[in-house]
Amino acid sequence: MEDKRILYSGDYTLESILLQADDVADGFRQADLKRQRLNEVMPVASVVGGAQRLSLSSKASVTSSRQVVEYAPLEAQMQVTTHEYPHKDQYNDQQKDQHIDRKEDGHKLPIIRPDLAIIDAAYGTDRDTQADKLQQLESAIQNALHQGGKVLLPMPAVGRGQELILWAQHRFADVPLIVEQRLVDGMKQLHRASFWLRELEGEVTESAPAHRIATFLSGEGWESVSTPEERTTLLEKYEASLWFIPDGMMQSSLARWYYGMWAPEVQNLILLTGHTSAGTFAHQLLESPEQYGTCRVEKVRYKVHQGWHDVERMLNRVNARHNVLVHTDLAETERLRQGLLAGQFRSGTDIDLLSPGDELIF
Numbered sequence: 001m002e003d004k005r006i007l008y009s010g011d012y013t014l015e016s017i018l019l020q021a022d023d024v025a026d027g028f029r030q031a032d033l034k035r036q037r038l039n040e041v042m043p044v045a046s047v048v049g050g051a052q053r054l055s056l057s058s059k060a061s062v063t064s065s066r067q068v069v070e071y072a073p074l075e076a077q078m079q080v081t082t083h084e085y086p087h088k089d090q091y092n093d094q095q096k097d098q099h100i101d102r103k104e105d106g107h108k109l110p111i112i113r114p115d116l117a118i119i120d121a122a123y124g125t126d127r128d129t130q131a132d133k134l135q136q137l138e139s140a141i142q143n144a145l146h147q148g149g150k151v152l153l154p155m156p157a158v159g160r161g162q163e164l165i166l167w168a169q170h171r172f173a174d175v176p177l178i179v180e181q182r183l184v185d186g187m188k189q190l191h192r193a194s195f196w197l198r199e200l201e202g203e204v205t206e207s208a209p210a211h212r213i214a215t216f217l218s219g220e221g222w223e224s225v226s227t228p229e230e231r232t233t234l235l236e237k238y239e240a241s242l243w244f245i246p247d248g249m250m251q252s253s254l255a256r257w258y259y260g261m262w263a264p265e266v267q268n269l270i271l272l273t274g275h276t277s278a279g280t281f282a283h284q285l286l287e288s289p290e291q292y293g294t295c296r297v298e299k300v301r302y303k304v305h306q307g308w309h310d311v312e313r314m315l316n317r318v319n320a321r322h323n324v325l326v327h328t329d330l331a332e333t334e335r336l337r338q339g340l341l342a343g344q345f346r347s348g349t350d351i352d353l354l355s356p357g358d359e360l361i362f
Contacts, residue, residue, distance in 0.1 A: 005114040015130035117320035121304035124332035149267035158186035169313040175239040181226035263293025
């Protein structure tokens with residue numbers, strides 16, 4: 001944009017169980033390599049008769065009174081590269097690899113140096129890996145099941161819910177698993193759009209995301225519910241069990257109904273796995289559960305954003321001149337910034353903190 005190379009990470013995690021992730025540095029490199037191979041000529045703006053003319057390599061031209069900015073053609077955009085999500089013990093090896101300039105077809109690729117990177121840092125100074133989070137989730141669920149309790153897991157209709165359903169089905173294979181139909185519909189969406197799913201070389205077919213989803217949708221090892229009668233029947237049938245329902249914020253009438261079923265029993269657990277906005281029922285339960293019932297309410301985050309190690313890795317991979325960390329409050333972002341600056345990542349970069357109304361000129 002306007003002769004600047006900019007990365008916007010969006011909501012990002014490299015640690016999804018199901019979804020593939022772009023390697024941002026390789027994306028820039030692949031674009032540069034393709035441009036070099038095709039000997040492409042980037043659009044050049046020139047003033048003709050008071051208007052700007054955009055000359056294209058195809059010899060076509062257009063005129064516009066608006067400012068023209070250079071752009072890369074569609075075929076030169078980021079290429080998808082998948083990676084296994086990093087566990088804690090993999091970070092040291094990754095750090096060693098981050099400063100190596102890779103080669104392709106015998107040609108050394110240039111170091112990527114974008115002008116600006118806008119980086120998701122929603123989890124601030126949290127250093128946990130996805131493996132850490134799953135261990136914490138497993139422990140919380142096991143404790144409730146050992147007491148004979150039912151575990152309620154409210155989820156967004158599409159997103160982390162599908163990942164955690166498949167994880168729970170594998171990890172708690174002998175525990176009754178009940179899934180609301182809207183989450184099953186979300187699983188079907190992933191099945192139809194399998195190009196979003198991770199495909200790793202050397203991966204055993206049975207553990208591949210596409211195969212796991214297809215196996216789940218065959219209907220073995222779980223039960224779906226969509227009517228009041230079905231819910232009541234299964235609630236009476238099972239004691240210790242896992243229940244996945246839509247609406248992570250618990251604002252819907254369905255989520256409130258489920259809470260009413262859980263609330264009277266102290267052995268029951270409501271397990272929240274993501275952000276709860278202030279004022280929502282899920283947030284109120286976390287703040288003062290005793291005001292509403294006797295069941296336990298816990299929060300164990302499942303990662304869908306970047307924490308400390310993830311941001312550090314992206315800073316090293318991208319090596320932008322300016323980096324703006326976003327998606328959490330300013331105080332936590334400042335703590336992360338100070339920690340990163342005290343650590344080790346490529347020199348010559350700035351980490352900028354912006355508040356609404358601030359401006360970054362580069």
